[in-house]
Amino acid sequence: MKKINYLLRFFYALTLLSFTLTACEKESTEVTPFPGVKTIECFAGDRPTFSFTTSSDWQLSSNALWCTFITSAGEVQDMSGYAGTHTITLRISNLDIANEPTTANITMKANGKEAVIVQVIRGADKPYMQVYDVTDTPISGISIGYVDYIPFRIEANFRFAAVSIPDWVEVYGGSISGNAGDRIEAMARIVNDGYRERYPITEEDGYYITFEDESGKISVQVPILFQGMGSSNLTLEGPTSNNFGWEASLDGLSFRQVDEATGAEFDFPSPLYFTITAMNDDYEIIAFEKVVDCGIPSYKDKAKWIHFDKEEMTLSIDAAENTRYGLVLALPRTIYNQVRGDIKGKLFESDNATGINLEVLKYDYLNFVVLEFTQLNFTERGAYEGMYVYHSLTAYEIFCSTYDNSAKMESYGVTEAYTCPFASSIEGKTPGIIIDPRTEGWNTANYEQGVATVELYSNGERLTSKEVEYMVGENKDEVMALHLYGFKENFVSDIDVVFKVNGEAKKLLVVTPPAN
Numbered sequence: 001m002k003k004i005n006y007l008l009r010f011f012y013a014l015t016l017l018s019f020t021l022t023a024c025e026k027e028s029t030e031v032t033p034f035p036g037v038k039t040i041e042c043f044a045g046d047r048p049t050f051s052f053t054t055s056s057d058w059q060l061s062s063n064a065l066w067c068t069f070i071t072s073a074g075e076v077q078d079m080s081g082y083a084g085t086h087t088i089t090l091r092i093s094n095l096d097i098a099n100e101p102t103t104a105n106i107t108m109k110a111n112g113k114e115a116v117i118v119q120v121i122r123g124a125d126k127p128y129m130q131v132y133d134v135t136d137t138p139i140s141g142i143s144i145g146y147v148d149y150i151p152f153r154i155e156a157n158f159r160f161a162a163v164s165i166p167d168w169v170e171v172y173g174g175s176i177s178g179n180a181g182d183r184i185e186a187m188a189r190i191v192n193d194g195y196r197e198r199y200p201i202t203e204e205d206g207y208y209i210t211f212e213d214e215s216g217k218i219s220v221q222v223p224i225l226f227q228g229m230g231s232s233n234l235t236l237e238g239p240t241s242n243n244f245g246w247e248a249s250l251d252g253l254s255f256r257q258v259d260e261a262t263g264a265e266f267d268f269p270s271p272l273y274f275t276i277t278a279m280n281d282d283y284e285i286i287a288f289e290k291v292v293d294c295g296i297p298s299y300k301d302k303a304k305w306i307h308f309d310k311e312e313m314t315l316s317i318d319a320a321e322n323t324r325y326g327l328v329l330a331l332p333r334t335i336y337n338q339v340r341g342d343i344k345g346k347l348f349e350s351d352n353a354t355g356i357n358l359e360v361l362k363y364d365y366l367n368f369v370v371l372e373f374t375q376l377n378f379t380e381r382g383a384y385e386g387m388y389v390y391h392s393l394t395a396y397e398i399f400c401s402t403y404d405n406s407a408k409m410e411s412y413g414v415t416e417a418y419t420c421p422f423a424s425s426i427e428g429k430t431p432g433i434i435i436d437p438r439t440e441g442w443n444t445a446n447y448e449q450g451v452a453t454v455e456l457y458s459n460g461e462r463l464t465s466k467e468v469e470y471m472v473g474e475n476k477d478e479v480m481a482l483h484l485y486g487f488k489e490n491f492v493s494d495i496d497v498v499f500k501v502n503g504e505a506k507k508l509l510v511v512t513p514p515a516n
Contacts, residue, residue: 044094064104141223149187164210201226246373271314290325295391417508432485441501
C-alpha cells in the first residue's frame with residue numbers, strides 16, 4: 001500500500017513539472033508585434049502625435065534631445081507604459097537646428113526586443129530652394145521655352161512639389177517634385193495662343209510656380225521667365241491651312257481656292273483676314289509681283305497694287321485688266337534685317353528642273369508666305385473662245401491679245417484674230433510655244449482625216465516644215481495643238497498661223513519675234 005501511494009505521488013509530481021515547464025516556455029517565446037515605422041514631418045515648435053497598440057508592457061526612447069515626450073510628469077527623453085492603445089505627444093524644439101532637415105528615431109522596447117517605430121523629420125531652420133540651369137549655374141527663376149522645352153534644375157532643403165502652375169505653362173511630364181537635398185531636373189515651355197508668346201516675361205511681371213512641402217507650411221514662389229518667341233520666329237494663320245495656289249478676281253473683290261484633293265472650291269470676300277504672331281508684333285510685309293515675260297517668270301518687289309493692313313491683318317488688292325500674279329511674305333524682324341540689302345538675291349534662287357533657270361522662293365522662306373495667288377478673270381472662257389498659248393518648257397501661259405489689222409485678216413479670210421510674242425530665247429535650249437486655237441472641229445480626229453489643217457506664213461509666203469520647225473500634236477491637257485519652234489535661223493519676222501476646218505479659215509494667230 002505504501003508503494004502504491006509513493007508511485008501515485010511520483011506521477012503527480014511529474015505531471016505538475018511538465019505543466020509548469022510548458023507554461024514557462026510559452027511565456028518566454030511570446031512576442032508582441034511592433035507597429036510599422038511611421039514618418040512624421042514637422043518643424044520646431046510643433047507638437048505632433050502618434051498612436052500604437054500593444055499587448056505587453058513597453059518602453060519608448062528618443063535619440064534626439066530636440067524630440068521629447070510630453071507626459072504628466074513633464075517632458076522626458078524616455079517613457080514606459082502597459083499593454084493597450086496609447087497616443088503619444090511629442091515636443092519639437094529648435095535645439096541644434098540646422099539649415100537642412102534633421103531626423104530623430106523613436107524606438108520601442110517590448111518583451112526583450114526593440115525596433116524603431118517612428119521617424120521624425122524636423123524641417124530646416126529656413127526653407128531653401130534654388131533654381132539652376134543645365135550647367136548647374138544658379139539662376140533667378142524658371143525659364144520656359146517657346147516651341148522647345150527648356151530644361152532646368154531645382155534643389156531644396158525640404159521635400160517639395162509644385163502645387164500651382166499657370167495653365168499657360170506646360171511642364172514636361174505634368175508635375176515637378178523632389179526630396180530634400182536632391183537636385184532634380186524638369187522642363188517647361190509656354191502654351192502658345194497667338195498672343196502671349198509675342199512678349200517677354202520678367203520677374204517684374206509677377207508670374208510664379210509655387211512649391212510647397214507636404215504639410216503645406218513651407219511655400220516658395222519661383223518666378224517664371226520667358227524671353228519671348230524670338231525675333232527670328234513668326235507664325236501665321238490664314239483663311240485655310242494652305243496659303244498657296246489661291247486665285248483672285250480681276251475686280252479684286254473676291255478670292256477663291258480649290259482643294260486639289262477633293263476639287264471643292266472655297267470662296268472668300270475681300271479682304272482676307274490673317275493672324276500673324278511675331279516677337280513684339282515686329283515683322284515686315286513684302287509684296288512681290290511675278291511677271292511672266294514670254295513664258296518666263298521673274299519677280300519684282302514693291303507690288304503697290306497689293307495692300308496689307310498690319311493693324312487689322314487684312315490683305316486686299318486693286319482691280320486689274322489682265323492676269324497677274326502676286327506673292328506676299330511676312331518676315332520677322334531679324335530675318336528681314338538679314339535680307340533687306342538684297343531682298344531678291346537673298347530670298348530667291350534658281351531652279352532648273354525644267355531645263356531653264358527659273359526664279360523660285362528658297363525653301364527656308366516658304367513658312368513666311370502669307371499668300372501666293374493669281375489674279376484672273378473668274379468668268380470661264382467658252383470651249384471655243386479665245387486663244388491659248390503656252391511656253392513649251394515652262395508651261396506658263398503667254399497671253400494673247402486681240403489683233404485688229406483688218407487688211408491682214410481680210411487677206412486670210414478670218415474674222416477672229418489674235419497676237420502674242422514668241423518664247424524668249426534661252427542659252428542651250430530651243431524653246432517654242434504650244435498653241436491651242438480653241439476652234440470647233442479643229443481636233444485630233446479631224447486632223448488625221450485632213451479636215452482640220454493649219455497653214456503658216458511669213459512676209460506673205462507660206463512656210464514649209466523645212467523652213468520652220470513645227471508639229472501638230474496634243475498638249476498637256478490632251479487637246480490637239482500646234483507646237484511651233486520658230487525659224488531654223490534667227491526669228492526676225494512675224495509668223496502668221498491660220499487654223500482651218502474643211503478648208504475654211506477660222507482663226508488667225510500672229511506670232512511676233514521674241515524681245516531677245
